Amino acid sequence: MTKHEPLKTPVPPVARPIGDPHIIQSDAEAIAVAHKLAAEFAKGASDRDRNRIWPQEQLDAFSQSGLWSINVPKEYGGPGLSYVTLNRVIAIISEADPSLGQVPQNHLGVVAAINTVSDPAQKALLFAEVLRGTRFGNAFSEFGSKRAVDFETKFTDDGDHVRVTGRKFYSSGALLAHLVPIVALDDEGRAWYAIADRGAEGLSVIDDWSSFGQRTTLSGTVILDNVKVPKTHLVPGYKGYESPSADGAIFQVIQVAVDLGIARAAIADTKDFVLHRSRAWVDSGLDHAAQDPYTIQAVGDLNLRANAAAALLDIASAAIDVAVANPTVETVAQAQIATAEAKVLSTEIAILATNKLFELAGTRSTLAEHNLDRHWRNARTHTLHDPVRWKYAILGNYYLNGVNPPFHAWS
Secondary structure, eight states, rough: OOOOOSSSSSSHHHHHHOSSSOOOOOHHHHHHHHHHHHHHHHHHHHHHHTTTTHHHHHHHHHHTTTTTTTSSSSTTOOOOOOOOHHHHHHHHHHHHHHHHHHHHHHHHHOOOOHHHHOOOOHHHHHHHHTTTTTOOOOOOOOOSSSSTOOOOOOEEEEEEEEEEEEOOOTTTOOOOOOOOOEEEEOTTOOOEEEEETTOOEEEEEEEEOOOOSSSSSOOOOOEEHHHHHEEEEEEEEGGGGGSOOHHHHHHHHHHHHHHHHHHHHHHHHHHHHHTTTOOTTTOOOOOOOGGGGGHHHHHHHHHHHHHHHHHHHHHHHHHHHHHHOOOOOOHHHHHEEEEEEEEHHHHHHHHHHHHHHHHHHGGGGGGTTTTTTHHHHHHHHHHTTHHHHHHHHHEEEEHHOOOOOOOOOOO
């Protein structure tokens, strides 16, 4: 494993793993595989965070396990599993290492979008890529625009392919991806996914992600200089928002699973520290920190809130399954509302649990040797996605005034 300091020079593409990946056969198998991987991923998670070690070996194991193709439909050879299972998988992986939990988020979202908007020939082509282990990165967001929805990256028609020029940031997963979906506008201002080869001429990924949290999400800047993308790989993403679809909720709900995983990891480390390292307070008259009634109450509260967030995640995922099967204005709005509720609760428990860890475990838990601050750093960084103050507004307007949520990729 190699420590990586952020660099300003382009990172070369990586080779694909050798051999075909596994194809998951059932929901139960997906959960079992996730637990097995998580046990391995947890072993080096703190060190990878501390030293910013790219999880290339872990990422290869993850994508080869079959968990990156679980929402490929059955009719195209995939498992076609529920979003309930998909998000339980992401929460399990994120508890072990939330950077690894976040990396496939846009990959899975793009798979969902392809299922919504692509024609059968394009689905067959791109789903075959996913089933043979191809990892999608992303080049969606732009750093200097006024709002997240404002894109300056455009493509031009050039025969059997298009040419894409622009600059992207927050490109989670792009460093070690095999294909990079780029959000680019056509002449009519419509947003497409132009799915470029990671090694395409003119496509450069810069390792300049310097956030204090989610440090190994393989993000950074993507520079696009007249990048050639075949029209077979030009996906009309805008169609997912011309009529009711669950595409936006799917991108959102995976974020919930990551935050839940962070919270669970912090709670687990809190309990471990209190049981084995913390001292009882001087005025308590107790022998062990775990006997402190205030600590017992607080740990109970944390677990209660985490369990509530997990329940809302399941409810939101089930609503998304309904909306995918029957996309109507009503089913999509219900999926969006359930996802917003889950996002609020998962954000709150992630921040609460990662703060309470130090309060309950005591001063020695702040020592650098434990690296427990990574939980708070990860929670504080990741929960900035799609601010929950706007989720409250969406929920209130829906329940009070009967106004459906805004219909876009951030809601």
